[in-house]
Amino acid sequence: MVKAVVGAGLGEQPVDIAVLSQAGDVVFVSKGWLAGLPLFSDQASAVGELKAPKIDWVGNNFFALCREFIGPSVQWVAKSFGAQENSLTDHIEAMLELVLNGADTQHCFYAIEKNGVLQHYELTAEACSNTALGAVIRHRARSNSIFLAAGIPLDSNFYEALFNNLVDGIIYQNLEGYIELANEAAQEILDFKFEGNNPDEPNKQSLLSDYWTFLNEDGQKLSLADNPILRVLTKGAGLQNLTLGVVRPDKELVWLKLNVAIINSPDTNIPHGVLISFVNITAETEAHTALEKASERLRLALDGASIGIWDWYISDAEMIWDDQMYRLYGMEPRQYISVREAWEHVAHPDDNQRVLDELGELLKTKKDTISEFRVLLPDKSIRHLRAYARAVLDEDGLVQRVVGMNWDVTKEVEAEERLAHIAFTDELTSLPNRLAFSKKLKNTMKLAEKYHGKVAMLIVDLDHFKDINDSYGHPVGDSLICEVVTRLKEVLVGDEYLARIGGDEFALILDNVRSHDAALHYSRRIQKIMAEPIYLMEGPVVNARVSMGVALFPDDGEDAVALIKAADLAMHQAKKSGRNTVLPYKQEYSSSLEKKIFLEEELRSAIRDEELMLYYQPIIDLSTEKIVGCEALLRWIDRAGKFVSPVDFIPVAEESGLIYELGNWINATAFKQLKLWQTLHTDMKYISVNVSPHQLQNADFVKDIQRLLDIHNVDPRHIQLEITEGTFLQESLNTQSQLRILGEMGFRLAIDDFGTGYSSLAYLKRFAVDVIKIDRSFVMDLEDDPADRDIVKAIIAMTTSLGFDTLVEGVETREQSLIVGALGCGYGQGYLYGKPTFADDYAEQYIGLKSVANR
Known part of the structure; x- marks a missing residue:
């Protein structure tokens, strides 16, 4: 029975060819022949694999190659063929000489033992019809049945070893529905132990029993009538490549690719059983299912984000769009003959050639590219699109196709334009x-x-x-x-x-x-x-x-x-x-520089003699009208008792390099004051300090501010750093790096005087900004100027949508406070809530503490 089952699955292998001249020289070999024939192989004892030597076939004499390279493990199968030669080499030479001298087609059989099993091969030699050539040699692997028919005995364990070493599962089930044969692969795949054939206790295992649950491709349970074995017996025809799910006894689901064939009796040609062969495709099925789910999730995400996908095949210039692409371009899929024609119709004339040039550059450089352009919609409106494209290369490094995606950035562009208008106008x-x-x-x-x-x-x-x-x-x-x-x-x-x-x-x-x-x-x-x-x-x-x-x-x-x-x-x-x-x-007007130099010297003296001091101005939560923090403001009263404006001395400090020393003093004083107030009054949430862009350009800024945090034992989450818009726009990698590190340390980052510089959405998204401070210039005419209200409203709406807090500076009237609060602003600062005062006065007025500044 094993022989019958195995023999049903064996077939013949592809043929490899060599052509010889009349002198026996090799003039042509096929690709398979070049890969190495078992005839010219030897065994590797360690792993049981055949090793083929590298042979230059064409131009060499075939007889000489046989004598040199036929390995000792190759066995000549001579029985029943009447050959009298002493070796396989002698037999091949004799066979070829007969053919070269005009004899009929000759055959030669040999075998090689591999992994304990003999594999048989056939060499066939026949004369060429072309008189310029000598003979054609064909080589092929042959099923063992040919040797049985010829009376050549095979190893008694051959079929059993082959049966149980097959990767595919094989089960033979008789007409009574019971399993008579099951190889080891079948038992492992289906999780059962074949009980064998015992004449006294016939095997009662059956693929028709409820031991297994069978499912169709959609995962639905099959009825007994739909069981593939019964279907084959009922219709009298086999089934091929059927995908089936099986719930095993251990409750694990495996997926199989199944073939079912009827086995007839060789004597009566009457069916006596069913042969079931199958392959475990669980891993492939699960991978396919996972891929389908991932693709569906991706499609839902792309549709939700209104992202269109396109694919351009270079060889035939075919461009494929998904449905979202057509929606983005405001057209129907069959509206134009080709995508190129569609592009020519809808692309903005000022952008058309530029985008095509950028695509051409991608084909040259093979580098990813991002492009932004406009398209004209049917209603004559303009839509701004952004496209990402990537080149897909073949194995030779040539661009095979370009894939990409488009998405609508109209709102972002319009917001940028509005902000740019505010910034530059x-x-x-x-x-x-x-x-x-x-x-x-x-x-x-x-x-x-x-x-x-x-x-x-x-x-x-x-x-x-x-x-x-x-x-x-x-x-x-x-x-x-x-x-x-x-x-x-x-x-x-x-x-x-x-x-x-x-x-x-x-x-x-x-x-x-x-x-x-x-x-x-x-x-x-x-x-x-x-x-x-x-x-x-x-x-x-x-x-x-x-x-x-x-x-x-x-x-x-x-x-x-x-x-x-x-x-x-x-x-x-x-x-x-x-x-x-x-x-x-005139050059003489530059004498004002002397004033600046003088002011610089005075400032150095002021720092040395401690003439500088910090004043504090409260910051209010507009929803509760409670103080949540304060801003530390630098003040300078010189030796003559005259107030020196920060507008005058801060630029001097920045130009002279004193700003870094001054900034460290401000930070140290503010941190010390915050710790003192938090010790006495736990509701003090934070102190805000101003940071000059010149400080951030110093590579030691982060290290120095960390040192001050450690000295005064202050949590950076209670410190707000106010930085001007221009600082965020600086190209300096050091500045950008410092800002990111400060955000990661826990500092609150606030953009000061927002709206007076270039308020770009790009840097708002790039940095971890917490607070937007709206400049006082937008607030002072709020009561009378609708335009100011619209600007403030737009800024608040934009920053709120991005997840930032908003703080309005320069609030001086109750009406202004009510307006900004109604517009959605979270926090306020200005003379209405309190003027900047010295630490003792601030503590007494706003915290209810007395004489705490210098404790």
Whole structure:
């Protein structure tokens, strides 16, 4: 029975070919022949594997190769073939000589023992019809039945060893439904012990019993009628490649690929049993199921995020889009003949070629790329898309296809544009602001330097504007500013660039100006148009006068900062000279530098003599109107008792390098004060301290602040570090690294004066920001200016959606407090809640403690 079952599964192997010349030289061999024939192999005793020597076949004599390479383990099977030669080599030579001399086809059989089992092979030689050639030798593995038919005996354990060494499970079940044979693989896969055939106690094991539970491909339990064995017996035909699930006795589910065949009696050709062969595909099935689930999760995630997937096959230029891609582009799948045609119709004309060029660059560099572009929707609106693309390479390193995904970034772009407008545009006049002016000036100077040109800039300052503002109020002052802008625009005739760089200061860039005189001539036109009275609605008639300073690149400054400084010095000198005049920059105006040097020396003395002190201003939770913390503010009263403004000495400290020493003193004093207050009053949540960007540029900043935390035993979660917007935008890797480390240490990070710089969503997402402090300039006109309210509302909504707390500075009236609270702001700071005070006074007023500052 074992022989019958095994014989049913054996077939013949592919044929390998060699062609010989009339002289017996090898002129051609097939690929399989080159891989190494068992005939020219020897046994490796350690592992039982055959080793084939490397042989150069073509051009060598086949007889010589046989004599040299046929191994001693190759056995010549001579019985029944009438051969009288003494060895396999002799027999092959004799066989080939017969064929080369015109004899009929000759056969030769040999065997090699492998893992205890003889494997038999056949060599066939026949004459070539082409007279230029000699013979064709075919080599193939043969089933052992051919040797049985020829009367060649096989090892008695051959079939049993082969049966039990098969990886596939094999079971033979008789017509009564009982198992008569089961190899070891079947028993292991199905978790049972075959009880064998005992004539006295017939085996009652059956695949039809409830010992196993069978499931279809969908995991549904099969009825007895659907059992594949009964189906085969009922229909009289076998089943192939049936996928079946089996719940074993140990409750483990295995998946099988199953074949069922009817075995007929060789004598009567009447069925006497069923042969079931199967392979365990559980691992493949589970992997496939896991992949399907992962794919479904990915699809749900991509659909939820509105991400479209595309695939571009380079060989045939076929581009495949998923459904979401068509939705993103506002089209139907069959609307265009091809994806390329669709792209040409919807791509924004200003972006079309750029995106194609970027894709071409990806094919050259094979590097991932991210692109951003616009598409035109059917309703004529514009959608901003971002695309990620990756090249997929073949085994030769060539680009086989490009895969990618697109997603809608319209809201993000629009938010960026709104913030950029706020950052670069003066709210009142809609002119470019100081930041935009500096950027424009830098670019203009670069071009002038490239082409050896000159650039003039003017700073225009309104005379006595503060008096008008104080006398008639902010609305009249704003009206005056707008009228001045109108008149300045009337002077513009070409490429001049006008910006508002301060409350009553404007700046102009004059390109291609050759001298101070030309710039002065232009400025006098401004003076002339300003000489006309200004009639303000609901206000007085104003005679606006301006003082102007002129600076020329490269004569008066080699970079934007120096040029602005030179023009500003000239403008201030014009004011000192009686106002309503214009002056070009002169070197002597730089005497103000002496003042700065003097202030630096005074500051050094102040640090040494402990003239500096910290004042504290409360921070309020607007929902409860309770104090949650305070900001530490640096104050300087010099030896003469005169207050020195931080606006004057902080820039000096930064330029001179004193800021780092000053910052360490501020941190140490604030940490010490916080620990004292927390010891006496546990509701003090945090102290906020200002950090200069110059401090963050110092590589020791994190180490020094950690040292101060250790000295004063302060938890960094109770310290808020206020950092200006510009700091987050710095390209310095050291600064960016320090900010990340500070966030990881537990410090609260606050962006100070938000809205006055370039408020980019990019850095808000990149850094672990906790608090956004809205600048006081947006708050002071909240009661009267709807535009200010809209800006504050937008900032609060944006920052809240990103998970940040918001704090409004400069709250001075109850009405302002109510407005920002209603807009959703969390915290407030300003004179309404409390002015900055010395530590003792702060403790007494806001904490209820007396004389604790110096304990």
